[in-house]
């Protein structure tokens with residue numbers, strides 16, 4: 001029922017086809033993967049930071065862990081929301097919390113797509129799914145094949161329907177393997193509305209860089225024959241928003 005949450009705040013979505021929509025963000029602690037480009041602290045904190053008013057960056061701290069109904073009440077105070085983004089960390093680690101979460105606006109799941117059994121428990125609750133397909137080049141653990149199969153299964157469970165928009169986000173790093181990319185895209189193409197290629201954002205202290213603009217556009221051209229493909233960097237970072 002309860003989940004460790006690092007922060008709750010109100011901003012605009014900074015990635016993918018819903019860039020710019022006004023959202024509350026519920027950022028869970030904890031993640032079961034380890035991506036080389038991860039820019040999100042995922043360790044559990046004793047307290048959760050709660051923004052007092054949209055865009056104010058004025059935070060109050062409350063004790064963790066938190067219940068779904070309590071967080072619903074907090075989020076309902078933010079006005080004019082398009083949806084609530086469940087992000088992390090990995091939100092699907094906390095399906096019991098999600099089942100008790102009812103903020104009064106649609107739910108937008110941001111997931112690494114590695115937990116198909118958990119996805120089944122809450123699939124019907126999401127109106128939007130921003131699902132990651134992690135490339136081998138950015139994957140730090142040694143069970144990539146297992147992740148790959150689970151990722152395909154997750155897209156099958158959370159697939160695009162008339163009631164739910166499920167799209168795929170792929171963070172692309174220089175030196176990635178095109179075969180790996182094509183294999184994944186071909187396996188999930190029937191379950192998604194589009195592909196979003198996100199050039200990796202260089203993170204302090206990590207040796208990651210995006211492919212050149214020319215290379216990104218070559219990849220887009222190749223993928224366009226399989227599925228609509230857009231190239232979209234992280235806009236909230238350019239803007240300086242949360």
Ligand code: SF4
Pocket residue numbers: 031032033034035037038039040042088089090112
């Ligand atoms: S899945 Fe997301 S939160 Fe987890 S390590 Fe990768 S980038 Fe970080």
